[in-house]
Amino acid sequence: MEPSCIFCQIANGVVEADILYKDDLAFVIKDLSPRAPIHLLIIPMQHLESLENGTQAETFVFGHLVQVCEKMATNYNTSKDGYRIAINQGKNAGQTISHLHLHLLGGGMLGPEG
Helix, strand or coil, X not given: CCCCCHHHHHHCCCCCCCCCEECCCEEEEECCCCCCCEEEEEEECCCCCCCXXXXXXXXXXXXXXXXXXXXXXXXXXXXXXXXXXXXXXXXXXXXXXXXXXXEEEECCCCCCCC
């Protein structure tokens, strides 16, 4: 756990959040500034800052995050119509929290930037 990381604080119950899904490896919350009718954040329980230099264990976690995206897309009835999975890697890509996470966007026609 990274004490100053809001996602680590949520994962460890230090900060309350409306958690939509949780297992041993990941949890899901709604994005506070949604860019689509459905905008969920799929977040690993483990503090991973980026995709760089991933270990085999981190690769497994990343694969699990993608599986959770599909599960949530199905739960939100957007799996058939389509959805987008996005990762903002680094400040130039718009990453504001230094804890790897996936954005699941759907629920309507998405523009080029979601």
